[in-house]
Amino acid sequence: MKKTVAVLHGDGVGQEVTEAAVKVLQSVGRRFDHTFEVKKGLIGGIAIDEMGDPLPKETLDTCEKSDAVLLGAVGGPKWDQNPSALRPEKGLLGIRKHFGLFANLRPVKAIKGMSEASPLKDHLSKDVDMMIVRELTGGLYFGEPKRKNHNGAVDSLTYSREEIERIVEQGFELARLRKGKVTSVDKANVLETSKLWREVVEEKKAHYPDVEVEHLLVDAAAMKLITQPASFDVVVTENLFGDILSDEASVLTGSLGMLPSASIRSDGFGLYEPVHGSAPDIAGMNIANPSAAILSVAMMLKYSFGMETEASAVETAVYSVFDDGYCTTDVQKAGHRVLSTSAFADKVIEE
Amino acid sequence: MKKTVAVLHGDGVGQEVTEAAVKVLQSVGRRFDHTFEVKKGLIGGIAIDEMGDPLPKETLDTCEKSDAVLLGAVGGPKWDQNPSALRPEKGLLGIRKHFGLFANLRPVKAIKGMSEASPLKDHLSKDVDMMIVRELTGGLYFGEPKRKNHNGAVDSLTYSREEIERIVEQGFELARLRKGKVTSVDKANVLETSKLWREVVEEKKAHYPDVEVEHLLVDAAAMKLITQPASFDVVVTENLFGDILSDEASVLTGSLGMLPSASIRSDGFGLYEPVHGSAPDIAGMNIANPSAAILSVAMMLKYSFGMETEASAVETAVYSVFDDGYCTTDVQKAGHRVLSTSAFADKVIEE
Numbered sequence A, B: 001m002k003k004t005v006a007v008l009h010g011d012g013v014g015q016e017v018t019e020a021a022v023k024v025l026q027s028v029g030r031r032f033d034h035t036f037e038v039k040k041g042l043i044g045g046i047a048i049d050e051m052g053d054p055l056p057k058e059t060l061d062t063c064e065k066s067d068a069v070l071l072g073a074v075g076g077p078k079w080d081q082n083p084s085a086l087r088p089e090k091g092l093l094g095i096r097k098h099f100g101l102f103a104n105l106r107p108v109k110a111i112k113g114m115s116e117a118s119p120l121k122d123h124l125s126k127d128v129d130m131m132i133v134r135e136l137t138g139g140l141y142f143g144e145p146k147r148k149n150h151n152g153a154v155d156s157l158t159y160s161r162e163e164i165e166r167i168v169e170q171g172f173e174l175a176r177l178r179k180g181k182v183t184s185v186d187k188a189n190v191l192e193t194s195k196l197w198r199e200v201v202e203e204k205k206a207h208y209p210d211v212e213v214e215h216l217l218v219d220a221a222a223m224k225l226i227t228q229p230a231s232f233d234v235v236v237t238e239n240l241f242g243d244i245l246s247d248e249a250s251v252l253t254g255s256l257g258m259l260p261s262a263s264i265r266s267d268g269f270g271l272y273e274p275v276h277g278s279a280p281d282i283a284g285m286n287i288a289n290p291s292a293a294i295l296s297v298a299m300m301l302k303y304s305f306g307m308e309t310e311a312s313a314v315e316t317a318v319y320s321v322f323d324d325g326y327c328t329t330d331v332q333k334a335g336h337r338v339l340s341t342s343a344f345a346d347k348v349i350e351e
């Protein structure tokens, strides 16, 4: 197959980790006989610096002509004081909305032998394997009216039934391919949007008799993620709850530096990016852990290109490098050899 | 001094834990020469059953005539399918709003010798000592418009400058009496209300040069509560973020059954209640841990009655009972003797 991938490396370590990930992608191409054409584009702080816009039109054009997007990371102290329209994260919000990437998939999985790095006691973290499915283009992020003056401000949490239906379906479909359980998170005892959300989940449930459904209030979910993290399979929730809970979940297993994410829509087009940030303090040093970017490529292969075998091969390779006694600076282990960003990618390719 | 306290025991274990707490309150009266007059009222499920209203007018009258309110807990499976207006939590939301109790104070403190019960590794949980200050009468809980039909729904996140100012001041004042640090949590990269919130914090900061201020995005806060919980002192945030983060924080130290809370306004009137729920499964068995209710009384003594010495005496007594080798069913420890709800109260009184 031939696929075109837009690579937007963004800021900080975004550059080196996407480079590593592209190397792995190309090796997948050679090994499995695909052609991946890579086109570069600017986003975030670097796009502000070079083009005066966190999401230049050229970048959108490049992405339009591609089958999927690989993003590094955006942001850094340099742009923190910028006015709202000229902030790196505007690029991220803009691209999600422009392409209608309504489903954000965030897997969180305990990695064997890494429980030392987890803040949780071992027995709690060791079996964690969940997928948070966050609605990404609705709710408080984009709802109108949204305004502020000296005396007050307002944001609007709006959801249409269709917006809820498509993300809830996504949750059910994923649960079917995993452990068969959906936890729907809302605040139905307070919010009208959550009442509608819960109604939709109850309706959809009828079409997925094979999937077990649990409703949790967001406050209870924030507790249960810590006290019983291994009890979750698929968690489906609205945009802001998903933002909070997926970040909360991302630190549970001590593998934050290794977590990928996908932001997709129904036709397979998607944007893939590491969960970690741009880490400006270590940018350019070739020491960042590229696992999250590489695993994001694995998600791209699976969700955008339907290349399941290729995706598993990449995943297995990443985990094997760690199993074989290597590590990166962020997850050092006694007796393991520390690899640089590029050397890590080479090892993954070897595997 | 003479004070009148409205006691609304509510549902489930609410009854037995408030009884235990009132016993302790009365013993404080005897020991320090105060008179506490107790008046009972109904709220929650029991009020629905007996009066057809989760917050009957009689209850509001009783509270109006009191100097403070002690609440047990509300809710239970019996009322879970009720329509919105007839749900126990409507009573809770109603009483907060009716009395303008805009500041919810939620201390979370590691208790010596209890780190076994914490989901976190010992070195992370042992020094936790924070106070979450949650705005309680604004934001998405009460903002208009708020509506739902078949095709969509909306909730409104509204804040006036004054609403933000008074809660932020509360946070600064509390930090002064504690470790001198305020963490303000918002989502200023996305929400207009959060931008206003951050502006207000920056303005108020000038009046509290002795207090250190940190701004955190809510997603980052959800992570840091787990990875560096001991780094927090006072956390101040809006209603829904406070709901989520205070529940998240409540499980960190393994002492959920022991956490009190206060919901106050500027004139000293306040409502005090355990953080734990009504626990219908163990209701009426005289085994619930009454510490949270008793510590809620300590908060009442301090924040509503200005009785600092009395408050400390109660706190110290509760911790001493545990130190002396006793415990309750929820926090059993090898070698410790399990006490019933009422026996625990008696031990506290003895101390």
Ligand SMILES: CC(C)[C@H](C(=O)O)[C@@H](O)C(=O)O
Binding pocket: A089, A092, A093, A243, B189, B190, B219
């Ligand atoms: C940068 C920010 C706007 C963004 C969000 O809140 O969605 C980020 O936190 C994320 O989760 O991707």
Ligand SMILES: CC(C)[C@H](C(=O)O)[C@@H](O)C(=O)O
Binding pocket: A189, A190, A219, B089, B092, B093, B243
């Ligand atoms: C019962 C519910 C409405 C309430 C809230 O969300 O405020 C509860 O979770 C709390 O924190 O006191």
